[in-house]
Amino acid sequence: MNNIYDCIVLGGGPSGIKASISCASEKNHVLLLEKLPKIASKLKATGGGKCNLTNTLTTDEFMAKFGKNGRFMSHALEVFDANDLRDFFAKIGVETIARDGFRVFPVNHSSSIILSALDEELKRVGVDIECSVAIQNIKKEDDTFIITSKDKIYKSKNIIIATGGLGYPTLGATGDGYIYAKEFGHTVTSTHPAMMPLITKEKNFASCVADTIAKAILKVNIPKYKNLKLTGDLIFTKEGLRGPVILDFAREITPILEKHNEVPLLISFLKGKNEEEIYKHLKNEIGKNPTHTILENLETLLATSVATEILNICQIDTNLRFKQIEGFKREKLIKTLAWTPFTIIGHEGFKNAMITRGGVDLKQIDSKTMQSKIVDGLYFCGEVVNIDGPCGGYNLQWSFSSGFLAGKLGK
Structure with missing residues (x-):
């Protein structure tokens, strides 16, 4: 093939699609290469198919949610923020809404309309697309990148690596981008699965799968990591814990788990009530209903199934009244109600991880262009770089913003 593209984008996920559109909109001849039979497979699965595109936080608040690497995003968000993203989708026929005032979805809460609109926009701006590649x-020879596949050779002045991370290998994630980055001299930080359920040593809460704990507070019970703390809705599973707060906290837990094999957690099911407040609440309940059992007392604080399991942990008969419980067991009950201990012992790996923690080292990427500081004409965007955020539209916004910026090819 003698034709040399202005840019070849590797990866047909949200960052690669946006990079392709951004680049072709600047009158560049662009080719998008995807290894799967169709583009946007992972995007279709995002948010259970509802596609939480972004959120309504200010730029500073948004970046803070990404931790120490968040400031790297400032230029990408400056040129393409949440409002720009919503405007972009409105122009291609997708109206968005934030019904809860925070998370932004397509009005019909379907990823299908997003995919259809992006397909049409790719065609409109003239992006060539090849799938199953x-x-x-x-390699790079002089000023030209040469990409070899089983059937073809492609040439381009620039390439954008938008291959994503390692999560959901069934949707095409194999870490190819990390291999390409290393071959061009880039460092890739250690990678860990993130945004997924966690497995606990304790299985006694398996009977509580029907109950959600609103605004549970989680903290790591290791002195070195005592500042790791998060609040959100928690759900019990037969094997451990899940729910939004667990999906978010998994980003912090998986690297620690690799070092320690077990990660002790303390969880408040009572929105942070301390022992004194819990004891006072129980005394009030006993005063109002002196014949009630301890289980009936606890049902004023927790779902019956959760209260029952906490009593089981403390080896307390659910039919006893508070005054009938031995002193040391009362003390243990109050402590356990304040902070219930759990031990994280594992996870399902990248198989069910929505995102990857780690990636191409940010120090070797120009944040103002997303271009490599090592190889001219090499760009990165999306999850392949060492940036990951919590649930709530953070990672998709980063994918679109970084894709938009990379597609400008430094202009």
């Missing part, structure tokens, strides 16, 4: 080699 298995890349075997990438």
